[in-house]
Amino acid sequence: MLKTETPAQDHATLDQYPTAELVNVFVDDQTRAVEAVRAAAPRIAAAVTAALPRMEAGGRLIYAGAGTSGRLGVLDSVELNPTFSWPHGRAVALLAGGAEAMFVAVEGAEDDLEQGAADLKSVNVGPDDVVLLLAASGFTPYVLGALRAAREAGALTIGFSNNPDAPVATEAEIGILLDTGSEVISGSTRLKAGTSQKIALNTFSSALMVRLNKVYGNLMVDFRATNAKLVRRAIRLTAFASGADEAAAQAVLEQCGYHVKTAIVALIKQTSVDQAQALLASSHGSVRDAIA
Numbered sequence: 172m173l174k175t176e177t178p179a180q181d182h183a184t185l186d187q188y189p190t191a192e193l194v195n196v197f198v199d200d201q202t203r204a205v206e207a208v209r210a211a212a213p214r215i216a217a218a219v220t221a222a223l224p225r226m227e228a229g230g231r232l233i234y235a236g237a238g239t240s241g242r243l244g245v246l247d248s249v250e251l252n253p254t255f256s257w258p259h260g261r262a263v264a265l266l267a268g269g270a271e272a273m274f275v276a277v278e279g280a281e282d283d284l285e286q287g288a289a290d291l292k293s294v295n296v297g298p299d300d301v302v303l304l305l306a307a308s309g310f311t312p313y314v315l316g317a318l319r320a321a322r323e324a325g326a327l328t329i330g331f332s333n334n335p336d337a338p339v340a341t342e343a344e345i346g347i348l349l350d351t352g353s354e355v356i357s358g359s360t361r362l363k364a365g366t367s368q369k370i371a372l373n374t375f376s377s378a379l380m381v382r383l384n385k386v387y388g389n390l391m392v393d394f395r396a397t398n399a400k401l402v403r404r405a406i407r408l409t410a411f412a413s414g415a416d417e418a419a420a421q422a423v424l425e426q427c428g429y430h431v432k433t434a435i436v437a438l439i440k441q442t443s444v445d446q447a448q449a450l451l452a453s454s455h456g457s458v459r460d461a462i463a
Contacts, residue, residue: 173334174350175307175364178357185355197362200355204366207333207349208374214347215371218329219378221345222301225327226383230299231260232376233326235291235317237267237281239361240305240331240368245273247372255385256393265290267313280313287316291324298325303375305368306330307360309337318342331371333364347371387412387435387458396429405431412458413438436461 182196208215226232232251234244241264248264251257267287268277280286296302302321306314309332318339321328330343333351340346349367356362380386385393390412396405409420412435420434427433427444437447439462447461454460 173308173310174352175333175354175360176358177353179353179355182355196355201363201366203351204349204363204370207351207363207367208370211347211349211371212374214345215375215378218345218347218375219382221327222329222375222379223382225299225301226379228299230297230301231263233263233265233291233294233296233300233302233321234305235265235287235302235314235321236305237272237311237313238276239365240307240311240314241266242273243365243368243372244303244305246369247376251376251380253397254391254394255380255383256395257380257385263294265294265317267311281311282313284312284316287313287318288320289316291317291320296321296324296326300324300326302326302328303372304328304330304339304343305372306337306339307333307364307368309334309339311339314339315342329375331368333360333367384455384457387432392431392435392458393456394431396424396431402429405429405434409434409438432456432458 234248236244245264245266248262251262252259266272268280271277272280304314304318315338318328318330328343329345329347330339331347331349332340333349335348335350340348349371351363351367354360354362390408392408396402405424406417406421409424409431410417413420415438423434423437432451433444433447435458436450437444440447450461
């Protein structure tokens with residue numbers, strides 16, 4: 172039996188726990204998700220290193236999964252644009268059952284090996300792309316179909332699984348085991364198995380974006396303010412990073428469409444927005460190199 176499916180022996184009377192104890196058990200069990208990701212950190216670092224040159228060459232991040240795992244892939248892909256200005260077209264999420272499966276479970280969709288391959292091929296995957304395969308069990312046919320099609324196309328494949336020796340990880344170029352063990356509710360991998368996948372995806376994509384110069388120091392600087400909250404954030408970050416007051420920061424931000432990177436460079440270098448953009452372009456988008 173898969174570790175994720177094995178009943179947790181220490182909680183055989185879970186349904187009889189007092190509510191306070193029940194809640195504490197669920198919360199405490201989540202700490203194992205962090206431990207599992209920490210153990211996988213060297214593999215996640217290897218995945219970032221392998222993915223970087225493909226992203227620099229214009230490749231895409233393509234996520235493929237089913238159920239909770241697939242929905243977590245969709246979530247990670249969607250958040251890259253507002254956080255890092257990563258182009259929508261370069262973060263593609265494939266979910267067994269299609270877009271409707273994001274909101275309503277599509278029974279049987281995850282069992283279709285051929286559909287996984289077809290969905291992957293439909294986005295014209297190529298050798299510059301990085302395909303992230305997500306399956307708690309590690310045996311999901313839809314994900315395996317996508318994995319094998321990605322390998323045939325020459326893409327970099329990174330497989331995330333919560334069970335040892337599962338094909339989603341062993342057949343991928345880089346396999347990442349998130350060994351969370353059995354669940355408090357047996358087989359419900361939306362619990363700590365899902366949590367570990369969320370942490371691992373956040374870690375992978377965020378580290379990759381740092382390597383792609385989307386961050387200056389530890390500041391999120393490669394975004395455009397598109398609502399009132401982000402306008403306030405952009406002003407604060409620009410002022411903090413440049414040492415300018417908020418009025419000066421806002422004035423420059425207005426000139427560059429509220430692109431934080433550009434405003435920081437313009438203020439620190441005391442130059443025009445156009446020149447700041449040119450400096451960023453010549454330094455591969457690195458604020459640190461542009462102001463050096």
